[in-house]
Amino acid sequence: MSEVFWHNLKIEEIEKIQRTSLKEGLSEKEIEIRQREFGKNEIPEEKTSSNFSLFLSQFKHLFIIILLFAVLLSLVFHQFLDALAIFLVLLFNAFLGFYQERKAIKILEELKKILKIEAKVIREGRERIIDARELVPGDLILLSAGDKVPADARVIESQNLTVNEMILTGEFWPSLKHTEVLPEDTPLADRENMVYMGTTIEEGRGKAIVVGTGQNTEIGKIAKLAQKEEKRLTPLQRKIKKFTIQVAILVLFFVLIVFIIGLQREELRKNLFLLFETVVALAVSSIPEGLPIAITVTLALGAQRILRKQGLIRKLASVETLGSTTVICTDKTLTLTEGKMKVQKIVGDEFLAIKFALLCTEAFIENSKDPKEKWKIVGRPTEKAILEKAIEIGLNKKEFEKDLIYFLPFSPRYKFSLAIYREGNQKNLYYLGAPEKLLEFLDTPEKEKLKKGLNALLEEGYRVVGAGYLPGIEKEKILPEEIFNLRLKFAGFLALSDTLRPGVKEAIKTCQMANILPVIVTGDHKLTAKAVAKELGLKIEEENILEGRDLEKIDEEKLKEKLKEIKIFARVEPIHKSKIVSLFQEKGEVVAMTGDGVNDAPALRKADIGVALGSGSEVAKEASDLVLLNDSFEVIVKAVREGRRILDNVRKTILFMCTECFTEILLVLGAFLAKLPLPVLPIQILWKNFVEGSPQGIAFAFEPEEKEIMERKPENPKVPLLTKEIVYLFLFGGILTDIILFLMFWFLHNQGLAIEKLRTFCFAGFAFGSFCYAFSCKNFRKNIWEYNPFSNKVLNLTLTLGMILLLFSIYFPPFQVLLKTVPLGIYEWIFLIVFGLINLVLFEAVKYFLKKSS
CATH class of the missing domain: 3.40.1110.10 (Calcium-transporting ATPase, cytoplasmic domain N)
Incomplete structure (x- = not known):
C-alpha cells in the first residue's frame, strides 16, 4: 500500500478514506473489526531476553568456548579436578556477567512510566474516555492542555492548539496547529495540521481523526527502524576475539612441539599417560583461564562506578568502548542545554x-x-x-x-x-x-x-x-x-x-583536551545551534555548519572530506542522524551518539556507543548502551574516563596472566630439549595458575586510574590488545626471566639436587617471580619509582595471600602430599629472592628503554 500524505488531504477526503463521521465517530461494530485488523495501539518493543538466554549468552565468546574445550580435554584424560576447577571459573564468570546485565535491565524497567495513557474519544456520538491502546484508525479524539497525544492524527478543529513535539522532531519550540491543507513535501517538523503519538499538548483544545496507530505511527516506524540497525562488535570485543585466536594458535603450536619432543624421550614413550597428562596440563595452564573473569570484573566494576556517577551501562562490553570514543555526536536540547x-x-x-x-x-x-x-x-x-x-x-x-x-x-x-x-x-x-x-x-x-x-x-x-x-x-x-x-x-x-546545563562547558573542554571531537547534531535552526556552540567555547564559522537538506545534495566522497570541518549539523531528521554516524564510522572513528527522543533511536543503535537521557523516550533507552540517569552531559566525560581506565586495566591483566601462563610451557619445552626431567608436575602447574596467578590477575581490575589519563589521544580501534609495550615486556621481560629460571634449574640439577626439591623450587619460582613483576605491570608508561607500587589494596592483599598459600603448599604436610612438594632450605630461597628481583629489574629496564625510545 502506497504512503498516504494525510497533511496534504482535505478533511472531507480523510473522512471518506477512514470511513468515519466527523460528528458521530465510529460505531462499536466497526471498532471491533478495525482492532482485529490493526491490533493494539502500542509501540513495538524489542523482545527482551529471558534470564536463561541472557545467562547462556555469557558463554558465546570465543575465549570461553576454548576453555570449555579445555574442560572436555581434561575429562577425556580423567583430570577431573582440573575440569571442575575450570568449569567453576567459567560458571562464576557467567553469573557475574549475567548479574550486571540483568541489573541494568531491571533499572530500565523501573524507569518506565507505569501510568496508563488514556484517550478522550467520540464514538457513536458520545464522548468517552478509553485506554489509549484501544484506539483504531478513524477514531475521533479530543485534545486539551496537558494531554499526551495517543496516536497519529489529522487535526480537524483547533482552538489555539499548541503541541510540544520535541520528543519526535527535536524542536524545543511548541507547534501551533491549524486545519489547512499543506504541500505534500512538507517536512515532518512543519506539518502543522498533524499531531503525533507521544507528543504533549501545551495549550488550547482540538479535535483530530486518528490516521495511524501502533507501529504505523511515526514513533512506531522509528522504533522499528531502530530495531533493524545491527549493533557492531565493540572495539574491546573485536580485540579480544583477535587476541583469543592468536593465543589459541600459539598454545597449539607450542603444545604440539612439546608432545613431539616428548615422544623422542624413551622414559616418556614408556609412560605415555604422563606425557599426555603433562601436555594437557600445559595446554590448560597456557590459556589464561582467569582472564575472562578478570575482564568481566574489570567491566563490572567500571559499570558500577559509572552507575554511582548517574550513568547506567546496559551492556558490559560497552563500558570500554567509551574509552576509545573519538567523536561524540550530541543533540542540543536537554543534552547540552536544560530545555529552559x-x-x-x-x-x-x-x-x-x-x-x-x-x-x-x-x-x-x-x-x-x-x-x-x-x-x-x-x-x-x-x-x-x-x-x-x-x-x-x-x-x-x-x-x-x-x-x-x-x-x-x-x-x-x-x-x-x-x-x-x-x-x-x-x-x-x-x-x-x-x-x-x-x-x-x-x-x-x-x-x-x-x-x-x-x-x-x-x-x-x-x-x-x-x-x-x-x-x-x-x-x-x-x-x-x-x-x-x-x-x-x-x-x-x-x-x-x-x-546550558551546569558543567557542560567544562565537559566539552575535557573532551577537547582528550582529543575527542564534539559535534552538535540537532533539529534546530543553525543560528540557534551556533549560538549554543559559541557559548560552549567552540569556534564556529559558516564552513563548520551543514544543514540536513545539504546531506542529500553533496556527493558522499566530498562529504567525507568535508566531515573533518563540520562541528554542527542543523535541521537534521532521523535518517540524517544515522547517515552522519555511518560517515564518521567509515572514516574509522569510534562514535558516541547522544539523544533523548524517539527520533534519535536509529542513530543510537547504529553508533558504537548510544547514549540516552534518563528523561527521554523508552525507545531511545532501549536503543542505547549508556543511559544518563540525571540527564547530565558530564556523565559522558566521566564514563569516557572510566572506559580508558578499564582498557588500561585489561591490558595490565593480560600482560600479567599471559606472562605467568607461558612461563610453564617454555620451561617444560626447555627441559625436554635439554633432556632434563620434568621441571614441574601437572598438578603444580594448575595449582599455581588457579591459586597463585588468577587472583592477582583479577586484582588488576581494581587498579586506580593513571594520571593524565584524559590528556591522551583516544586509542585507534585497530590497535590490538597486545600493544608494542606488552609484546616487548613479554619478550624481553617474561621470556628472559624464563630462561634465567631454566638456567637455575639446569645448574641445581647438575649440583645433584633431588628432583622433588628441584620441582618444588621451580614451582615456587613461578609464583614468586610473578609476585615480583606484578608491581611492574601496574604501569607501562612509567617506571616503578615514578608511581606508587602499593596503590592497589586488592592487589596487595592477593599477593600477600598468594605468598601465604605458597608457603603452605611447601611446608604444610597435606598440601605437600597433594602437590608433591618438599620443604626448601635457605640456600634455595636465596636463589628464589635473586630470581624475583631479576624479574623486577628486567621488566623495569624494558620499560625504561621503551620510554626513552618513544
Missing part, C-alpha cells in the same frame, strides 16, 4: 523592559508560600523566563495586580499580548510580543537603529521579544486590531535562549 529559557540580553532600559514585559505575562508562582528555592513557576517558556528575571531584579508581580484594568492574552494569530494598568491618575498600555510587530507600532526616529540591533540578536541565535508602552491612554479596553492605530514607545528587546 532564560533572558540573556536586554537592549534598552533593563528595569523598565522587564517590568513592562512582566505586566503582560500570565506566568505565576504556584507555591509562593514555600521557600524561594522551592518555587515552581507555571506558564509559557518565554513568560516563565521573564518572571524569573523579574524576581532576580526584585520585581513582585502581585504588587501590580490590583491596578490591572484590562488584559489581552498572547495570541499566535496576533503574536502579542496587551495589558492596561492604572498608575496614579492615568492609565498606561503595555505591549509584549513579536519584535518586528513592535517596530511597526513605534513612534521613534531610531527605528532603523533598533532594527539593526534586532537583526544582530537574531543572527546570534536568540529568540527575541519586544516590550513597549503607551502612557496616558484614554480607553480601558483595546481590541487587537486597534493597536495598529496607536504609536508606542520603545522599552526594550529581550533576548532569550535555552540555558
Whole structure:
C-alpha cells in the first residue's frame, strides 16, 4: 500500500478514506473489526531476553568456548579436578556477567512510566474516555492542555492548539496547529495540521481523526527502524576475539612441539599417560583461564562506578568502548542545554523592559508560600523566563495586580499580548510580543537603529521579544486590531535562549583536551545551534555548519572530506542522524551518539556507543548502551574516563596472566630439549595458575586510574590488545626471566639436587617471580619509582595471600602430599629472592628503554 500524505488531504477526503463521521465517530461494530485488523495501539518493543538466554549468552565468546574445550580435554584424560576447577571459573564468570546485565535491565524497567495513557474519544456520538491502546484508525479524539497525544492524527478543529513535539522532531519550540491543507513535501517538523503519538499538548483544545496507530505511527516506524540497525562488535570485543585466536594458535603450536619432543624421550614413550597428562596440563595452564573473569570484573566494576556517577551501562562490553570514543555526536536540547529559557540580553532600559514585559505575562508562582528555592513557576517558556528575571531584579508581580484594568492574552494569530494598568491618575498600555510587530507600532526616529540591533540578536541565535508602552491612554479596553492605530514607545528587546546545563562547558573542554571531537547534531535552526556552540567555547564559522537538506545534495566522497570541518549539523531528521554516524564510522572513528527522543533511536543503535537521557523516550533507552540517569552531559566525560581506565586495566591483566601462563610451557619445552626431567608436575602447574596467578590477575581490575589519563589521544580501534609495550615486556621481560629460571634449574640439577626439591623450587619460582613483576605491570608508561607500587589494596592483599598459600603448599604436610612438594632450605630461597628481583629489574629496564625510545 502506497504512503498516504494525510497533511496534504482535505478533511472531507480523510473522512471518506477512514470511513468515519466527523460528528458521530465510529460505531462499536466497526471498532471491533478495525482492532482485529490493526491490533493494539502500542509501540513495538524489542523482545527482551529471558534470564536463561541472557545467562547462556555469557558463554558465546570465543575465549570461553576454548576453555570449555579445555574442560572436555581434561575429562577425556580423567583430570577431573582440573575440569571442575575450570568449569567453576567459567560458571562464576557467567553469573557475574549475567548479574550486571540483568541489573541494568531491571533499572530500565523501573524507569518506565507505569501510568496508563488514556484517550478522550467520540464514538457513536458520545464522548468517552478509553485506554489509549484501544484506539483504531478513524477514531475521533479530543485534545486539551496537558494531554499526551495517543496516536497519529489529522487535526480537524483547533482552538489555539499548541503541541510540544520535541520528543519526535527535536524542536524545543511548541507547534501551533491549524486545519489547512499543506504541500505534500512538507517536512515532518512543519506539518502543522498533524499531531503525533507521544507528543504533549501545551495549550488550547482540538479535535483530530486518528490516521495511524501502533507501529504505523511515526514513533512506531522509528522504533522499528531502530530495531533493524545491527549493533557492531565493540572495539574491546573485536580485540579480544583477535587476541583469543592468536593465543589459541600459539598454545597449539607450542603444545604440539612439546608432545613431539616428548615422544623422542624413551622414559616418556614408556609412560605415555604422563606425557599426555603433562601436555594437557600445559595446554590448560597456557590459556589464561582467569582472564575472562578478570575482564568481566574489570567491566563490572567500571559499570558500577559509572552507575554511582548517574550513568547506567546496559551492556558490559560497552563500558570500554567509551574509552576509545573519538567523536561524540550530541543533540542540543536537554543534552547540552536544560530545555529552559532564560533572558540573556536586554537592549534598552533593563528595569523598565522587564517590568513592562512582566505586566503582560500570565506566568505565576504556584507555591509562593514555600521557600524561594522551592518555587515552581507555571506558564509559557518565554513568560516563565521573564518572571524569573523579574524576581532576580526584585520585581513582585502581585504588587501590580490590583491596578490591572484590562488584559489581552498572547495570541499566535496576533503574536502579542496587551495589558492596561492604572498608575496614579492615568492609565498606561503595555505591549509584549513579536519584535518586528513592535517596530511597526513605534513612534521613534531610531527605528532603523533598533532594527539593526534586532537583526544582530537574531543572527546570534536568540529568540527575541519586544516590550513597549503607551502612557496616558484614554480607553480601558483595546481590541487587537486597534493597536495598529496607536504609536508606542520603545522599552526594550529581550533576548532569550535555552540555558546550558551546569558543567557542560567544562565537559566539552575535557573532551577537547582528550582529543575527542564534539559535534552538535540537532533539529534546530543553525543560528540557534551556533549560538549554543559559541557559548560552549567552540569556534564556529559558516564552513563548520551543514544543514540536513545539504546531506542529500553533496556527493558522499566530498562529504567525507568535508566531515573533518563540520562541528554542527542543523535541521537534521532521523535518517540524517544515522547517515552522519555511518560517515564518521567509515572514516574509522569510534562514535558516541547522544539523544533523548524517539527520533534519535536509529542513530543510537547504529553508533558504537548510544547514549540516552534518563528523561527521554523508552525507545531511545532501549536503543542505547549508556543511559544518563540525571540527564547530565558530564556523565559522558566521566564514563569516557572510566572506559580508558578499564582498557588500561585489561591490558595490565593480560600482560600479567599471559606472562605467568607461558612461563610453564617454555620451561617444560626447555627441559625436554635439554633432556632434563620434568621441571614441574601437572598438578603444580594448575595449582599455581588457579591459586597463585588468577587472583592477582583479577586484582588488576581494581587498579586506580593513571594520571593524565584524559590528556591522551583516544586509542585507534585497530590497535590490538597486545600493544608494542606488552609484546616487548613479554619478550624481553617474561621470556628472559624464563630462561634465567631454566638456567637455575639446569645448574641445581647438575649440583645433584633431588628432583622433588628441584620441582618444588621451580614451582615456587613461578609464583614468586610473578609476585615480583606484578608491581611492574601496574604501569607501562612509567617506571616503578615514578608511581606508587602499593596503590592497589586488592592487589596487595592477593599477593600477600598468594605468598601465604605458597608457603603452605611447601611446608604444610597435606598440601605437600597433594602437590608433591618438599620443604626448601635457605640456600634455595636465596636463589628464589635473586630470581624475583631479576624479574623486577628486567621488566623495569624494558620499560625504561621503551620510554626513552618513544
